[in-house]
Amino acid sequence: MSPARRAAVAANKPPRLRAVLWDLDGTLTDSVRLVVETMNSVIAAHGGPLLPYDKVGELTGLPLDAMFRLAWPDIGAADVDRYRIEYRTRYDAVAIPATRLYRGARTTLRDFHAAGLLQATVTGKRAADCERILRGLGIKKDIDVYLGGDSAPRPKPAPDLAQYAMSRLGVAPEESVVIGDSAADLAMGRAAGAHTIQVLWGFSRTPLPDAERSVRTWRELRAAVLALDGAKPGILGRHGPLRS
Numbered sequence: 122m123s124p125a126r127r128a129a130v131a132a133n134k135p136p137r138l139r140a141v142l143w144d145l146d147g148t149l150t151d152s153v154r155l156v157v158e159t160m161n162s163v164i165a166a167h168g169g170p171l172l173p174y175d176k177v178g179e180l181t182g183l184p185l186d187a188m189f190r191l192a193w194p195d196i197g198a199a200d201v202d203r204y205r206i207e208y209r210t211r212y213d214a215v216a217i218p219a220t221r222l223y224r225g226a227r228t229t230l231r232d233f234h235a236a237g238l239l240q241a242t243v244t245g246k247r248a249a250d251c252e253r254i255l256r257g258l259g260i261k262k263d264i265d266v267y268l269g270g271d272s273a274p275r276p277k278p279a280p281d282l283a284q285y286a287m288s289r290l291g292v293a294p295e296e297s298v299v300i301g302d303s304a305a306d307l308a309m310g311r312a313a314g315a316h317t318i319q320v321l322w323g324f325s326r327t328p329l330p331d332a333e334r335s336v337r338t339w340r341e342l343r344a345a346v347l348a349l350d351g352a353k354p355g356i357l358g359r360h361g362p363l364r365s
Contacts (some may be wrong), residue, residue: 143303147323182245225339278308307331
């Protein structure tokens with residue numbers, strides 16, 4: 122094949138995947154229930170109506186203000202600030218120590234890292250909390266950039282957080298994939314121009330419209346990323362089919 126022909130073929134190939142942008146609650150960690158319980162403990166302490174799991178879970182990853190306004194639509198800014206501090210105090214004391222990775226998450230993070238993929242978190246949690254949780258779970262070298270809801274001006278589903286992650290990693294949208302379990306995660310990825318993969322072991326158990334692909338197991342997830350990565354060998358790891 123002539124050099125010109127090779128260049129033309131290369132130009133028509135889709136870009137190789139270079140970066141994986143991860144949601145946290147309901148994607149890497151089995152923690153949506155902890156968010157709901159912590160939120161309701163704060164609401165109950167102030168005489169508010171307890172919120173159903175589905176309603177709070179739907180908002181996981183969004184600012185805490187949105188959850189408080191479900192219980193108190195007319196809540197003032199001062200109370201929001203006070204309840205937010207109380208929520209974080211309770212979450213730090215009870216939920217963070219109880220947070221666990223889904224079975225399969227550790228292997229997948231390490232496989233992606235070993236395959237040369239860059240990885241960042243794009244969670245609605247504060248970046249410092251996310252880093253504290255994952256480092257405490259033994260995930261140190263596999264995540265390149267820890268980002269959270271306080272890392273960008275607008276929360277999910279706006280594209281800001283995913284775009285900032287891409288800029289920090291030095292990758293283009295078409296070289297990135299956002300992996301999450303909620304509508305906000307996938308809408309953020311779609312708005313940022315990234316690939317999107319929905320995991321079905323978190324909050325949303327049925328495929329969502331902004332997901333290019335939905336997966337039910339960690340093996341399916343690794344295979345989906347492998348396909349985007351152009352069949353780079355070794356990315357599936359050695360441990361076989363792992364379920365959440």
